[in-house]
Structure formats: structure tokens, C-alpha cells
Amino acid sequence: MRMAMIPEATVDQILKTVNIADYIGQVVQLHKAGQNLFGLCPFHEEKTPSFSVSESKQIFHCFSCGRGGNVYKFVMDLENVSFPEAVAKVAAFANIPLDVQVTQTVQDAPEVTQQKTILNDVKDLYHHILVNTKTGEAALAYLTERGLSQETIATFELGYAPADNKLVKAFLDNRKIDYQVQRETGLFVENQDGELFDRFVDRIMFPLKNEVGAVVGFSGRVLQKADQQAKYLNSPETTVFNKRDLLFNLDLAKSQFKLADGALLFEGFMDVISAYQAGIKNGIASMGTSLTNEQLQLLAKRTHQLTVCYDGDAPGLAAANRAVDILGEQNRLASGVVVLPNGQDPDEFIKASGAEAFKAQVQKRLTPTAFKLFFLKQGQDLTNDEAKLTYIKASLATVAKLRQPVERAVYLQQIAKDTGINEQTLAQQLPRPQAVVQTSVHMATPQVKFDRYQRAQRELLAFVLHDELVQARLVNNNFVFPDARYQDLFNAWLQYLAANHQPDIATFSDTLEPDQANLLADVSMQNLAPMSDEVIDDLLALLGTVPLRQQLQSLKTQLAQAQQLNDQEAMRSLSQQYFGLLRQLKA
Template structure:
């Protein structure tokens, strides 16, 4: 998908960068320019400057700068074409596409997105309609995940065969080196390629704008010789530390409620969402990062941390709280009963009980003190 340069210039010239940035950053006029707190790094004194005359932005603190497209790409973690499309829609300009040359990076990104979309459809079809997918359908049935929810989140199934996806990619003339760069396939030592995701249920990972950027795969049963989870490697369209699972599906509800619930895993989020708790995001089993918090801050600064009741989950909650507080979030914590996680709790007790539990959430100081007490750190020497 390519946009002619003349159309890109038309879209750029029809938009005032001040109007676009002001939707995301509080700006104040100072002389000819506008200033505000930089959205790309933490600061107390404004160093973020926008020039209406030059139609560019620049931060003297972190060095980020560029035109209106660059701002949206950096702020929303989207591709160049997505940024152009958003500005065009904002300006009421109808886009036309052509085979004119675009930058190598833009072309590369779009080709990777196309491969991921193809793979996502392949995994989904395996789950929903193939005979081989019965094992995965039974797995989700046992986990109380409805077919409609499976479709909403694009859930899928990777067959156990070693070259099923490789063959389909080849038959459809996709570049296997690019599929390798995405972590969908890998090279054999003797030559050729094999499928990396095999015999797993699949969780596509979407950008905040709804593009498939990566995949997570889970085995059906724990096996000491096989990793429980397998995730896509990082690529030019996917950075794990900049992505929040489920944000694409939940962002409108988070913005409406001005509050997000943070959980750890895919199934925690999916089960809550299916049961009507739709202001939820997941850190995908990784420690929360500054970049993830910055991404979430576009939608709310109020968060409830809801991690597993085990010691690992509680330690992860404490680490997450520190990062959230650094970025000026109002943080509360929900403590689940021993042995429960959000997935098991919502299925066992239902939404009303869950809402009641959330209403009793503690502020971070109460939670921290409770954890210190449990660990004996507050005991008299």
C-alpha cells in the first residue's frame, strides 16, 4: 500500500501541527512558538516546543522532533502510513494509493504487516473451521472462552506440523526471510525453514491502532522440556516493552471510565473482557515498562493493579507500582484470594463479586505495608 508523495504533501499542508499535538499535549503559547511538557520523557519544566511557522516539533530535553506525521508515529507507536491515514481523516481528505516509490522502511513495515495478517488468518481458520483445530476448540471450551470471544481477539491454533505455515507462505509468494524476521518461522541447520509456532493456541498481539504486530503461543499442557509460552521476537513493527496486550480492544472503555485494570496474562484479560470487565490491559507476563505506562497514559492516569495472588505475582505488582507512580498515576491494588488469578476468579464468582472486590481495592501504601508485613520486614528485631 503506497501513497503518492503529492498526496502526502497535500495532507501535511492541510493540517496545522498545533491542532494535532494539542489533542495530546497541553500547549501554551510563548512568543512565536508553543511549549508543553514532553510526552516522550518525564520532565517537570517544559522543554517540548512546537513551531506553527515551520510546522515542526522539537524537544530540547530528549531530542525528539519532526513533522506532524513523525509526532503521531512516535506518540502512538504507529507506522508512517497509519499516521498519514489518521491526518487525512482528520482533514477530510480522501486517500488515493499508487505504486509510487516510498521509503524503504515504510515498504518494509507494510510487507511485515501483510505477513502477520496472513498468519493471523491462518491461525484463526485452524482454530475455528479446521478438523485439526478440535484440540484447540476443546481447550478454549474447558477454559470457558466462547467462540464469539475467540473471534473478537483473533485467537488461533498452530498445527503441530513443522512446515505447514512455511508451505502456505511459499505458495502465496511471501518473502520467507521477512517471515523469519517476524519470528513466525526459523531456519533449519541443514537449510530451509520450519514453523516456530507448533502445537499451540495462538494469541495475536495488536497495536493500539489494531494492526497485528506479533503473536504469543501457549502449549496445551505443561511440559518441562517445552516452554509454556513462545512469543514473537522483536522486529521493526514490534517492541514488547512498548506494547500492551488488549489495549486496542479496551482503550475506548478505559477512556470512558478513566480507569484501567492491569493484569498479567492473555487469559486473565480475555476472561475479564468476556465477562463484561472491558477496561483491562495486560503486561503479557513481563515486568511493566516505562514505555507501556507512557502508552497507557494517553487514555487514563488511574489504574488498578490486579496480579496473581502468589508471591511472584505480588512482587510483580510492587515493581509495577513503582513505575506507575514515577509517571504520576493514581494507583490502587486488588488482592485476590490465595490460589486465585483474575481468570479463575471471574469464572468462579462472576462479575458482581469481581466488581465488589475491585471496589475494595487498597491504595499502594496499604498494599506495600501488607506485603512488608507478610515478608516479616516490619517485625521487631
């Protein structure tokens, strides 16, 4: 439902300016099928596209999970934001000024808010120590020597945790923070007596922020690594932090995904920061582990392209190969790989070759298959027959997974160039692909099964929404939909039109509660037969029998009860009524 913060005229202007397919197309790969566009639903896991977008109606609907509505509803459901926040996001997409301050309205639980407040205050403490105190000079000098500017350090709010392992404890004690609350922050370790000591000691501190920029944890890097000491130390899992569902820098990078053709995945925080300073601002990093499903879901809500840019050395290429395998198991994100020369990591490449060279290198994105072939060649002496045969077998197995003949031809040509074996011979050796059932993009079968009376009501309501003559006929005949949900939606439509609104489905959707908006999208996106007076007559005739059928069902129930009681008089009376109604129905 609308809130009064933003003028209705502005809301309607934005809605009419933005094509819903353009907005949704940022995160869902849409394909034309008939009159509508289809893709994989971003709200649940699926392999067959059931998510549909109508450009003519400017609404979306998922035939599996039932979500639907206009572009504002899409943003609200996808990002769990309020209506004004959704309008602001769509306005920003269209570069339309709002001239209204929109604040976040979705509130955390009190204990979560308290944890985030504490972590944010500690982040400020660490940052102050780094940039403003003598204690932080060595850490600041290290970052400066790594090439980071003061502006970059400020942007990422980097900090320093000094060698004093009671500093943060004293800081929070001074603020009267309860002992148990302190324990739950993940900022401390404790001894057998329950005494708390700072977890992060003599480390450069990287604040870990969620997708909206709230600090939820930290990662600390040692200045000088000692034996058996981890180079990076992360916060433990807490109420607000789980490394499986967090991507470093997503809060800053997400606004760049559209401009930069997707997200760029780095191995480490410093790679992200160095690239950001070089002008590559769509970089993110996982939390020192392989990509997780939770992280992929986070990305899939915001982009449909992920490019891997790991270190160019052997471990980095192996990690990139694992990432490509993980990405190949899902179908929400298209993927590619940037390979850096001479075994360099992104930070080293930027220092050696400069920002512009790095930007150019990022554009040299390999397809997953091209990268696989490149990776398989690493360390292989292709002048050696055994190594050559090993490479050919592995590379042909990779190419055989491709469905398109043109794709296979491109990579067979590449293998032929690498090995000196002609393409025809290679093609004959391709492993037989597994049988794949070819499916076109289509609507998934709805999970809800409708009986003939439900289908009739849905079809009739859809005709009402698109034809004022059908609407007038129902109003003049005092027609009432047997199902209260459809009648309520019909009433809402009449009230919407009575307020002198134009008959626009997307704008009407804004006036509805979420469940009604979903129902509206569901009804509106049906594939209907051409409308005619005969079709409407048949629908009305069928629905006109519903009251009789309801009475018949009631009489059957009463008859069963009378039989159980052996009430002969009631059985005779009910039977007469029952057969009388049957004759009316058949007539």
C-alpha cells in the same frame, strides 16, 4: 495543514465545541497555575512541568521542547496521524458525527507492510484451523472449557498452530513468499542447513497487535506442557516486533481508558481476555516481563491512571510490588493496586464469583502505600515481637516517603491498628525524610535564550495577535519584523483575517505549517506586561534601531578585514561611517 476531506465548517465546529483542556486532560495531569494549566509534557521526559494549556486561547505549548498548537496539532504530534485523522479522533471524543470516511494516511515502509501482511494472513490461517477444522477441535474445546465464548474467541482472533511443523512454511511457499522474507517474519526456526520449520507447533495462538491493531507477532500456549517446554512461546524480535514496546490488547482497550478511569494491568493474556468477556474492557498485559519505560510511555500518551491487578498468590503479590516500585519511579501515571482474595488470579475469580463481583472488586483499588503496607504484612506473625518490629520498621520507612502530613497520619493510624502501638509513638519513630526542595507548578525556563531584540519582536507580535489597534498601527507604518520568522507569521495572520475569519488563535493555528504553529503557540503563551501606548512605543523604538545595529556589525567586519590588509584608506572611510552610525544610534 488542512486537507479537503472534511468540510471547513465541520472542522471549526468541532474545534469550538471541544475544550482543549478536557481532551489533553485524558493523558496529562493538568494543574492550575495563574491563567493557564500546567503538566508534564507528553512529548519528552521531564520532572518539572513545562507543558502549558491555555483554555482562553484553546492552545497548548511546551516551553522546553517547543511543540504547540491547537487540539488537532496535539493529536497529530502525540499519535503521529494526519490532520483528518486528528479531526476524527477529536470528533469522536465529543460524540460529533463526521459523515466522512477518514482513512489512515501514515504509511509503513514497503518491507514493514509486507511483514504485517504476512503475519495477518498467518493469523487468519491459525484462526481458521481453530474454529473450522477437525485439527483444531481439541484446542477449541480447551478454550471453551476455560469459559471463552465464540464471540470472545473471534474478537481476539485466537488460533491454533497444529503439530505439523511445515504447515506455515507450505502456506507461504504457496503464496510465493521469498525465503529471506519468510526468515524475517519470526515464524520459523532453521536448522544448520538453513531449512525452515514452523516455530509454533501444537499451540493455541494469541495474535500480538500494536496500538492500531496490526498483527506484529504471536504468543503460543501449549495445550499439554511437556518437560522443559515453555508454557508460552513468543515471536522473536523482528522488524515489526519488540516486546519492550508492546502491550497486549492496547488496540481495543485504549478507547475504554476514559470511561473506566484508566488502564487495568494484568499478568497474562487469559486474564485480559476473561476480564474483557466479563465486561472489563480496559485491560492490558505486558509481555511476560516487568513493565518497561517504552510501555509506560505508550500508556502515558493515553491515560494518567494505571491500576495493577495481578494474581492474588504470593508470586503475584511480589510481582505487583515490583510494578508499584517501577511506577513510583515515574511521575506520569498515577497508580493503584487491586488485590484478589484467596490467592486467585482474575480468571479464577471470575469463574468462582462472577463478572459483577469482579467489577466490584476492581473498584476496591488500594493506593500504592496501602498496598505496600498490605504486602509487608504477608507471612508476618504480628503477635511475634521480632516480626512486629520488622514490620514496623519497614512500614514506617514506606510512610516516611509521603510528603503530605494527612497522608502520613492516615497510614500511621493503619499501622497502629495492625500493631497495637499508639500513633504518637509511631510518629516519633518515623525516619527523617530527605530534604525536598518544594516547587510549585510553574513554567520551566525555555531552553532557547532570546536577546532583547528577539524578546521585543515576540512581545510585539503577541500584542498584535490580541489587539487589532496594534495590528493596524504596524500595517499603517509599514513595519517589518527584523526576524523573517516573525514577519512570516505576521503576514499569515493578516492573510487569515483578510479571508473574513474571526481573530481566533486556535482556528488560525490550523492554517499554519507545523513549525509556524509551534511558533504561534510559543509567542501566544508568553506572560506579558499590561499593554499600553508607552509599551508599544518602546518596543517599536528598540526594534527601529535594529537596521542601524546590523549596519554597525557589518562595518565592524569590514574594518577587521581592512586592518588585516593594512588598507589605510579603507580603514579611515569605514571608521568615519562607523562613528557616524554610532552618533545616530545614541541620538
